[in-house]
Amino acid sequence: xxEFATQTLTDRACRLIVDGxxxxxxxxxxxxxxVAAVRATALxxxxxxxxxxxxxxxxxxxxxxxxxxxxxxxTLRITAHSDPVREIIEFYNxxxxxxxxxxxxxxxxx
Numbered sequence: 001x002x003e004f005a006t007q008t009l010t011d012r013a014c015r016l017i018v019d020g021x022x023x024x025x026x027x028x029x030x031x032x033x034x035v036a037a038v039r040a041t042a043l044x045x046x047x048x049x050x051x052x053x054x055x056x057x058x059x060x061x062x063x064x065x066x067x068x069x070x071x072x073x074x075t076l077r078i079t080a081h082s083d084p085v086r087e088i089i090e091f092y093n094x095x096x097x098x099x100x101x102x103x104x105x106x107x108x109x110x
Contacts (some may be wrong), residue, residue, distance in 0.1 A: 002026050004033045013043035015079070019050040022058025022085075030058065034065040042074050049080035059088045066098060 002020030009015055016037045022030050037044050046065070051058075062078075069076035078100040081089070089095055 015045040017047040021053040024057040027057045045079045051082045
């Protein structure tokens with residue numbers, strides 16, 4: 001089960017925290033949450049630090065959210081990446097597409 005929490009940062013910015021899986025099994029639910037969040041604010045910070053599993057469907061939803069934000073002239077930033085998110089972004093070599101710094105927690109790069 002995937003849960004979503006929204007935090008208001010300013011009158012033009014909010015953070016969406018995704019906790020759980022971003023997979024084919026819950027793609028519709030994740031898509032609805034991402035699209036609504038992108039459309040609701042000028043700046044969306046997407047916190048993916050609690051994503052426990054991501055497959056290609058979940059990754060495609062990230063691409064869709066980024067493209068939708070660009071189409072609407074809004075900003076989408078991924079502010080935290082879990083290991084599964086980092087792995088799939090690296091696998092598809094799409095770090096530059098998202099343009100967000102990927103912070104590797106201390107002790108993982110050694």
